[in-house]
Amino acid sequence: MSVYTRVEADDLRALLADYAVGELEDFAGISAGITNTNYFVDTSLGRWVLTLFEQVDEAELPFFMQLMDHLAGHGVPCAHPVARNDGGFLSRVRGRPAALVYRLNGASVETPDAQHCRSLGGVVAEMHRAVASFTPAQRNARDLDWISAAAERLEGMMPAEEHAVLADEIAFQQAAAGDLYAELPAAVIHADLFRDNVLFDQNRVSGLIDFYYACHDYLLFDLAVICNDWAFDDDEHYCPTHWQAFMTAYTRRRTPDAAEVAAWPAMLRAAALRFWASRLIDAYFPMSGEVVHIKDPAPFKRLLLAHRADPPALAP
Ligand SMILES: Nc1ncnc2c1ncn2[C@@H]1O[C@H](COP(=O)(O)OP(=O)(O)OP(=O)(O)O)[C@@H](O)[C@H]1O
Ligand SMILES: N[C@@H](CCO)C(=O)O
Numbered sequence: 001m002s003v004y005t006r007v008e009a010d011d012l013r014a015l016l017a018d019y020a021v022g023e024l025e026d027f028a029g030i031s032a033g034i035t036n037t038n039y040f041v042d043t044s045l046g047r048w049v050l051t052l053f054e055q056v057d058e059a060e061l062p063f064f065m066q067l068m069d070h071l072a073g074h075g076v077p078c079a080h081p082v083a084r085n086d087g088g089f090l091s092r093v094r095g096r097p098a099a100l101v102y103r104l105n106g107a108s109v110e111t112p113d114a115q116h117c118r119s120l121g122g123v124v125a126e127m128h129r130a131v132a133s134f135t136p137a138q139r140n141a142r143d144l145d146w147i148s149a150a151a152e153r154l155e156g157m158m159p160a161e162e163h164a165v166l167a168d169e170i171a172f173q174q175a176a177a178g179d180l181y182a183e184l185p186a187a188v189i190h191a192d193l194f195r196d197n198v199l200f201d202q203n204r205v206s207g208l209i210d211f212y213y214a215c216h217d218y219l220l221f222d223l224a225v226i227c228n229d230w231a232f233d234d235d236e237h238y239c240p241t242h243w244q245a246f247m248t249a250y251t252r253r254r255t256p257d258a259a260e261v262a263a264w265p266a267m268l269r270a271a272a273l274r275f276w277a278s279r280l281i282d283a284y285f286p287m288s289g290e291v292v293h294i295k296d297p298a299p300f301k302r303l304l305l306a307h308r309a310d311p312p313a314l315a316p
Pocket of ligand 1: 030032033034035036037038049079080101102103104105108196197209210
């Protein structure tokens with residue numbers, strides 16, 4: 001359920017008066033998504049998506065808008081905001097901060113094949129090149145400090161044996177941060193490129209969406225998040241052809257350096273840890289007052305343990 005705030009035609013007419021996008025023709029709430037309220041909005045001049053930000057820290061929104069605008073300006077297919085007549089990207093609808101974004105064609109795929117992965121590899125490499133000239137930065141809201149604080153909250157709530165794995169992995173990642181990760185290339189990354197955040201049209205990426213965890217961090221972290229979600233099936237079986245297809249396309253545009261190759265097994269673990277921890281927090285401390293879709297933390301624990309034993313290579 002993604003409509004937390006109900007929007008009426010009059011709200012939209014008032015909003016659209018601030019943009020040069022024509023007259024309202026139709027609109028409908030979007031049922032996918034968890035965090036924000038999203039509406040499809042059709043006007044006489046095009047098709048748009050209106051997002052009402054329900055949970056994002058308002059002070060962070062200009063960063064996300066600038067990032068999407070920058071990437072789109074550099075040819076990266078992605079959701080990006082429409083500028084208002086006064087040049088800004090943010091509006092207010094029903095008391096919520098809101099943005100009108102260009103509507104992309106296509107849909108996300110639950111079960112990607114190698115062709116989807118190949119197309120994604122090219123787009124992610126383009127994104128990693130385009131961020132080199134993007135100067136605003138924002139820290140990772142789900143960094144190791146956040147994960148450590150999460151582990152403290154979870155102590156005594158989750159099974160002790162599992163908590164010990166969590167604590168042990170945090171210690172490993174703290175050591176890696178001062179050593180293995182010290183020389184890694186860093187820039188603004190997406191940080192949440194799961195299958196539901198990529199739209200495809202005819203097996204080609206039509207756009208990346210949901211940049212609201214974007215932050216300054218290691219480029220390799222993006223690759224690890226993608227490998228964990230796109231190259232492992234729902235039973236955590238590794239699909240080498242998926243990862244091969246992704247990396248073949250990626251390395252045509254950007255070659256990982258030696259430090260990235262060395263840090264890869266640890267970074268796969270960091271990405272598994274990040275989503276294990278956030279899903280544990282969502283499961284043990286569910287947000288009240290809304291319809292909440294809790295994602296199962298267990299696959300990321302299993303993936304973490306699998307990576308400790310036998311991580312796949314960065315460039316297979
Ligand atoms: N620019 C866009 N063009 C077309 N469809 C979009 C666009 N942005 C979002 N959508 C559609 O809206 C749905 C919900 O968007 P999104 O995943 O960003 O929701 P959210 O609630 O903000 O995020 P999350 O699901 O991570 O909590 C997407 O699955 C997609 O179908
Ligand atoms: N992609 C995340 C949720 C949003 O950050 C997950 O699957 O846990």
